[in-house]
Amino acid sequence: MSNKSLAENEYNQFRLFLEQHSGIVLGENKQYLVRSRLAPLMGKYNLPSLSDVVKHSMKPTERQLRTEVIDAMTTNETLWFRDRYPFELLTTSILPNFNRLGRPVKIWSAACSSGQEPYSLAMSILEHQQRKPGSLTAGANILATDLSPSMLERCKNAEYDNLALGRGLSDERKRQFFDALPSGNMQVKANVKRLVNFRAHNLLESYTLLGKFDIIFCRNVLIYFSPEAKRKILRQFAAALNPNGILFLGASESIAGLSDEFDMVRCNPGIYYQKKA
Numbered sequence: 001m002s003n004k005s006l007a008e009n010e011y012n013q014f015r016l017f018l019e020q021h022s023g024i025v026l027g028e029n030k031q032y033l034v035r036s037r038l039a040p041l042m043g044k045y046n047l048p049s050l051s052d053v054v055k056h057s058m059k060p061t062e063r064q065l066r067t068e069v070i071d072a073m074t075t076n077e078t079l080w081f082r083d084r085y086p087f088e089l090l091t092t093s094i095l096p097n098f099n100r101l102g103r104p105v106k107i108w109s110a111a112c113s114s115g116q117e118p119y120s121l122a123m124s125i126l127e128h129q130q131r132k133p134g135s136l137t138a139g140a141n142i143l144a145t146d147l148s149p150s151m152l153e154r155c156k157n158a159e160y161d162n163l164a165l166g167r168g169l170s171d172e173r174k175r176q177f178f179d180a181l182p183s184g185n186m187q188v189k190a191n192v193k194r195l196v197n198f199r200a201h202n203l204l205e206s207y208t209l210l211g212k213f214d215i216i217f218c219r220n221v222l223i224y225f226s227p228e229a230k231r232k233i234l235r236q237f238a239a240a241l242n243p244n245g246i247l248f249l250g251a252s253e254s255i256a257g258l259s260d261e262f263d264m265v266r267c268n269p270g271i272y273y274q275k276k277a
Contacts, residue, residue: 003042003049004035014054022070022147023204023229037072041065071148078113080168081120082219085270086248090121090215091128093267094246098214099135108210108240109144110203110218115155115196116168117217118144119188122195123177143210145201155198158188203233207240214242220250227258234259238275247273 006014014034015026026033034050041053045065056062057069081087098105105125109118125140146152165174165186178186201210203221216237222230237247238261247262249255255262255273262273 003051004039006031006034006050006054010051010054013058017058018070018073019226019229021066022074022202023226023233024074024224025226025229026073034073038069041068041072044068067149071150074147078116078220080116080165080173081124082117082168083251083270085267086217086219086272087120087124089267089270089272091124091131094215095125095128095136096132099137101214102138104138105136105140105215106211106213106242107140107142107215108213108217109142109196110201110216111221112144112146112151112155112198113148114151114164115144115158115188115198116164117219118142118155118196118198119158119177119192120168121217122192123173125195126177126192140195142196143213144196144198145210146198147200147202149200152198152200155196158193159185160187161185203236204229207236210240212242213240213245215246215248216241217248219248220253222249222253230258235261238262241275243275244277245275247275249273 011031011034018024018026034054038050038053042048042050045053045056047053047056053065053069057066059066095105107121109121112118121142122140125136129136144155146155159181160178162184165178174186177189177192179189180186203218203225218233218237222233225233234255238259241247249272251270255264261276263276265272265274
C-alpha cells in the first residue's frame with residue numbers, strides 16, 4: 001500500500017473525527033480529497049505516511065498538527081460577489097430599510113474563507129453610500145469568521161493575486177477598491193478593510209459572544225454539514241438575529257425540514273430568509 005493511502009477503517013475514523021471537531025461531513029470514497037490536502041503535511045512534520053498524519057492529528061497532545069489538518073480539510077475556494085443577486089438585493093431592497101436605524105448595520109459573514117465575501121459586502125455598502133448620499137449615516141460593521149487560522153491571516157492581509165482577482169471582480173472595482181503592490185498582487189484599500197473585523201469561530205460552538213446581527217451571510221457552507229448540525233446552526237442563527245433579521249444561504253441550499261424559525265422571501269432572482277416576528 002502506498003504511503004499516501006488510508007485503510008478503510010482509518011478513513012472512517014478520520015471522517016468521524018473531522019465531523020466531531022469541525023462539523024464537516026466527508027462522504028464515502030473521498031480518500032483522494034484527504035490525500036491531496038494532507039499529503040503536504042507528511043514532509044512538514046517528518047511523518048512517513050498519510051496514515052501517520054491522520055493518527056497523530058487525532059491525538060489531543062498534537063494540537064498544532066490537529067489545527068493544520070482541520071484547516072486543510074475545511075478550506076474552500078470562493079469568488080468575489082458570488083452569484084451577484086445577494087449583493088444586488090442587499091443594496092436595492094434591504095439596506096434602504098436601515099437608513100433610520102440610528103446605529104451601524106451589523107452583518108455577519110460566517111465561514112468567510114479567504115475573505116472575498118466580507119470584502120464584497122464592504123464594497124457593496126460603500127457603493128450604496130456613494131449612489132445615495134446620506135444613507136446609512138451610522139455606517140456598517142461586518143464581522144467575518146472562519147474556522148481556519150491560515151485563512152483568517154490571509155483575510156487580514158487582504159492581498160490577492162491575479163488569479164483570485166479575476167474571479168468575479170470588474171476592472172472598475174479593482175481600480176476603486178484595491179491598491180497595486182510591487183509584487184504584481186493587489187491589496188484591498190484601507191476604507192474597505194475598515195468595515196470588516198475578522199475572528200476565529202466554529203459554527204458548532206456558541207454564538208453568544210458574537211453579539212446580535214441584522215443580516216447573516218452563510219452561503220455554500222451548510223451543504224458540508226450533517227442534518228443534525230444544520231438544525232443546530234440554523235437555530236443558533238435565529239437566536240443571533242435581531243427581530244426581522246435576514247439570513248442568506250447558498251443558491252442550492254434550503255432550510256426545508258430543518259427550521260421553522262424563518263419565512264422564505266422570494267425575489268427575482270434569488271431568495272433570502274427572514275426571521276419570523
